[in-house]
Amino acid sequence: MAKVEVMQAGQDKWTWYQMRDAKLLMEHPDFDEHLQKWAQESLMCTHNQITSVYYKEKNENYISGTLAINMNPDHWEDVHILHYYIDEKRLVTIGDPTWLFHNMDNHEWNQYILGCDYPVDGFMFVVNAIIRAFFGRMDEIEMQLKEIEFQMKENNGGKLLREIVDLRNQMTRWNVQTVALKEIRFAIEEVFPALVKDAQTFHTLKVRLARIQMLQTAYEHEIDTLLKIDDNVANYRSNNIMKTLTVFTVLLTPMTALGAIWGMNFKNMPELEWKWGYLASLILIFGLTGLTYWWLKRKGLTGDILDMNLEHTSKKTRKKTVHPSE
Secondary structure, eight states, rough: OOOOOEEEEETTEEEEEESSSSOOOOOOOOTTTTHHHHHHHHOOSOOOOOEEETTSSSSSSSSEEEEEEEOOOHHHHHHHOEEEEEEEEEEEOOOEOOOGOOOOOOHHHHHHHHHHSHHHHHHHHHHHHHHHHHHHHHHHHHHHHHHHHHHHHHHHHHHHHHHHHHHHHHHHHHHHHHHHHHHHHHHHHHHHHHHTOOHHHHHHHHHHHHHHHHHHHHHHHHHHHHHHHHHHHHHHHHHHHHHHHHHHHHHHHHHHHHHHHHHTSSSOOOOGGGHHHHHHHHHHHHHHHHHHHHHHHHTOOOOOHHHHHHHHHHHHHHHHHHOHHH
């Protein structure tokens, strides 16, 4: 489409100007200085922005802006740019909409928009198509969440944590893009309240935004839960490692201490002349080690930390529960 497509819509009540290059708009005879200035500014804009103007006593209300939508989480530099201008008689769109067609062809897409009563209705149809595309990406995130939950049951390692964090970053980016659509929704309600009050497209827009927000909130909560589980598992493993090292150190303390004493090689060491000196030394070392292990076990320091806490809680509960005799 290397030209400006001019289409009459809503039973010739309004006009839709569609093109893929803002330069064409600046040269079109139908556009005044105001629209040409907007087109020139649009050429430089590659991020989400919106301008809404509402004159209560004049019929000059309009919304203009840019939507920058990315649908590929692996390549966030791949952005679909849509510039738009809406007043009560004109809808101007600049950009390639083919990624929004879903199961429609170009003719069906145009007919849906041209069948709308007002320009703002046609634009809301475009926004609704964007949200519909978002739903497909939310389904992919749901599948990734299920896969991560399954993997977490089998093996909770550093690679899995990176996948969870990457998924969290994806959700943050999707939320940012959804915020831009929410802003458009409120701008439309601000500038064209009478036109959209009973419009089906506006009702669909509100419901779809509520649905996508519900999904994003639910998935964010689930991702945060997975991060907390991973953090708790990591803390539990760290505690077990520290406990194991502590118990191992305590068990080896008698052996280390006695070995250090005997390694000093003092002249007066009568046990060196004893017939059973080595045997007595070994018995003393292993005896003290066994005694130390028995003491640790009695204190509950050799068992599982969670089991120890649960057992302790269970005993306290049983003590507090007293059944009166009949």
